[in-house]
Amino acid sequence: MSAILEVKNLKTYFFTKKGIVKAVDGVSFQVFKKEVLGIVGESGAGKSITGFSILKAIDPPGKIVEGKIVFKGEDLVPKSEDEMQKIRGNKISMVFQDPLTSLNPVFTIGYQLEEAIKVHNPEMSKEEIRERAVELLKSVGIPSPEKRLRDYPHQFSGGMRQRVVIAIALANDPDLVIADEPTTALDVTIQAQVLNLMKRLSQERGSSIILITHDMGVVAQMADRIAVMYAGKIVEIGPTEEIIFNPRHPYTIGLIRSIPKLSGKRGEKLYQIPGMMPSLLNLPPGCAFAPRCFCRTEICEKEVPELEKVGENHFVRCFNFRRIADDKQSCKG
């Protein structure tokens, strides 16, 4: 299997008055064809900035200071803004969290959808573009698409709006869709509809998806592989089953154990990770998770661990993962 996207040692820093915020600090991963890669983490973990960095949509004071983003054999980092414009919305597109703010309220859905097609296909005639737009709206399950093209975003419900955003994202058959919390603003029954739609359409069209979310349940059911981010770094990455059933990093272990289960019982104490994520302005010198970790040793407070292979495609960034006992709660020796 070949990777369509390879991110190598990506570093995106924000140079603020208070200091340098290392929002993304040495992130590397690959995305394969037709694959869904889930990126999970808490707010401030750097998952959204990773997504924006791939599109090079980072505004000052932010800057990609190091790393490579190799998309279909080409590095995007040295590319100019003009060249990036040709890629955005064409080969790589994005679905944002809030469909109400990602659509322009003063233009019709039809205008916005047709614009997305026209920009990247200047040779197409008006009729062809209109046809394409109708077909796209139909494919995302919007009834009477010809009529709805003339409607404005406020005339759609939240779920329908997100379908329109997905239609725009898929307008030019992208190779990669970056979906940043695409269903966080939606209700559960609508969420299931939208997520299924996204997965089905991308599989039909052969697109890969990077699904950014904080919801472990969503990635567990949607993703082929999961990357767990903490304080700007990937702390664990591997196949979905491995991450959920056999997590090796203390943070992943804690995260999965702290989520209430549908099959759970009342009165059972939930596992809680003590403390909270450190400020990115003021990271501890060693492993960023060390202050909250049940298995930390001296070295964790001094040095930053590297990603280590623990299984087939399964990597973990921890000095002590071998010492975590089988019950995943305590530490050996």
Added chain:
Amino acid sequence: MTNSLVRVENLKKYFPVKLGLFEGWYFNPLPKRKKLYVKAIDGVSFEINRGDTFALVGESGCGKTTTGRTIVGLYRKTGGEIYFKGRPVDTVLKENPGDFRRNVQMIFQDPYSSLNPRMKVYQLISEPMRVHKLVKDRKEERERVAELMKNVGLEPEYMTRYPHQFSGGQRQRIAIARALATEPEFIVADEPISALDVSIRAQILNLMEDLQEKYGLTYLFIAHDLSVVRHISNKTAVMYLGRIVEMGDTDEIFENPLHPYTKTLFESIPSVDKVKQPLKVTIEGEVPSPINPPPGCPFHPRCPFATDRCKKERPELVEVAPGHKVACFLY
């Protein structure tokens, strides 16, 4: 003496819809239109016993928050009756408003907007005590604030700080301490953990459970996340379009859901219990507008089992097993 702390009977809350420019003017040049209402809650009845955690679940717009707010008294009810310790709230409020307000407190969803940014933590927590005259002097007040902060897991030294100096989880702890300041018996918690980060949620849930044990609290827990409800509550009511469609013991509801809507909710919720299983979409369409709800059963336009009867008649809550009530003609 019964064990019931709060009983709600046929509670209704309608919000009028503003229609046009001249609405409400003395001189209205436009033809009179029929007044429209959003029927946020439309006949809800339930009973919460002492020591219970009663969960209200449903999607946005189903009326769960409105129910909570109406019980606390933030909204004036349109119809129905709320009983607190067996007496109608209206009478209680007339005779002794302070007592009811001291006994019933609320925790809000967003700790970023529920705490006054200009007040220090000390002021935030001591204000309710002062309002209800629960402390004699400054010294006692200070001791109580420090004790409350300790009990919710905050360092008492932080009492001179402002809310913006705390993280989301810590702010929610402040909000909980503020709610506890009046020693209430009943707390309405409106999505207290939805605005928080995943690793912080477990901390707040555990804290709420500990406090319940310590102070003998009764919770009305409003949530949309079913796995959280399963964890914290012993009674659950599922709401849809302003009505309760299913209600019973949490274990019973989760192990044996009967209403088609409840089943759908369970199937569509993503969970780490269901790794790599495709998400099930058992119903299409969206929640209809509460301004113009469908006649008959509110769920019938989306229900796979809908019959002609569902389109005309509205099913009432009926008991199908001890303590398990469903509003559906299938049962």
